[in-house]
Amino acid sequence: MAKVLEGPGMGLMKKWGITVPNYVVVTSVDELTKLGQANEWLKKSKLVVKAHEALGSRFKLGLVKVDLDFKAAEAAAKEMIGRQVGSITVSQVIVSEMIPHKEEYYCAVKSTREGTDILVANCGGIEVESNWERVKRLALEVGQQPSVDALEKVAKDAGFTGPLVKKMADFAGKMFACFDSEDAQYLEVNPVVLREQDSELIALDAVTLLDGDAKFRHPDWNFAFAAEFGRAYSKHEMEVMAVDSKIKGSVKFIEIPGGDTAMLPAGGGASVYYSDAVVARGGKLANYAEYSGDP
Structure with a gap:
């Protein structure tokens, strides 16, 4: 399964007729300021600002702010973007219309x-x-x-x-x-x-x-999947995911920090078998990978 963040998730729901609030996803306060000049609802509505990352307990972490005017929303975005939460750096926020x-x-x-x-x-x-x-x-x-x-x-x-x-x-x-x-x-x-x-x-x-x-069946999926391991996907992982989405076979690649043994086996079953063998002999995996299905 691939997790999708709130913004693109609401975009999919809107596509199928579900009503969602007005919202924007931004990576900087400057971007939000420019959008405020082009979108009247940002200036007229009360707003909600949330960290747009795969994080739980955002309220408890102070990563959700509600009932804001536009200036307060800019301040909240500035406060959240760049904040480090464990191994995740907040790189974007979603700003949405508050619905009474x-x-x-x-x-x-x-x-x-x-x-x-x-x-x-x-x-x-x-x-x-x-x-x-x-x-x-x-x-x-x-x-x-x-x-x-x-x-x-x-x-x-x-x-x-x-x-x-x-x-x-x-x-x-x-x-x-x-x-x-x-x-x-x-x-x-x-x-x-x-x-x-x-x-x-x-x-x-x-x-x-x-x-x-x-993903190959959905050319309009123009969003990245959320990372599943408590960190952002690496450049190499993103490159392999892009290949995987375009071929009829399967290619997987996950980097494991601190490992000393890299592998490139063919087939999901073989990849698990060889991974077990490395660990059984005292090795530390540097990655998980497999390719199969005549890619």
């Missing part, structure tokens, strides 16, 4: 051994974690599409009433369309909020895991 709301909900779609689960709850944010029994599930077999009736039933089971039943069923249907069409393994929006001004459901966040090996 009173209610928060939850929706996710995930791959299972049997097919796909669509998950819905009439609570969201941190509340959903402590009330998991309120999350209701619509289970689909491989290749099965969710019907409108089934989506409305799971919304009712989750406690939605009145017009919200259809709204949440429609939202979940769009989530499934995004999941299915974009070769996703997991999509989550927490929270889904009901915007006060027009009662429209808005995705305030996006957790997105894609099948990275399907």
Whole structure:
């Protein structure tokens, strides 16, 4: 699985009809300032600034600032960009429109051994974690599409009433369309909020895991996958990933700091066998690599 950061994740959801806040991803305060001159919403809206990295507990780390005007957003971006958190340097922030709301909900779609689960709850944010029994599930077999009736039933089971039943069923249907069409393994929006001004459901966040090996089917995936090892991908890893996305076979390369033995075996099984052999004889792997499938 390949993790996608929040910005491109929301971009994929927007592509499939899910409403998201206005947002920009920037790597410098100067870039944000220029965008502020070209995008009126940045000057008129209250804003949220978040570190745009594969980091957990961003609130606790002080890497999420809310209810900001544009000047305060610039200051928050300046404070976050370049900050070191463990082995990760914050290189970019996502600045989004703050959406006034009173209610928060939850929706996710995930791959299972049997097919796909669509998950819905009439609570969201941190509340959903402590009330998991309120999350209701619509289970689909491989290749099965969710019907409108089934989506409305799971919304009712989750406690939605009145017009919200259809709204949440429609939202979940769009989530499934995004999941299915974009070769996703997991999509989550927490929270889904009901915007006060027009009662429209808005995705305030996006957790997105894609099948990275399907990249060749998606020429519009013009974003980099998030690093999976608590550090940024190295130049060599990025180069191999670019090759892997363009060929019918498979090539993998992961650098391991501090190693003394580099390998280039063919085949996933052989690569694991040889890696075990190196470690068993006291060696330290400098990389994991494999190429296969007649690349």
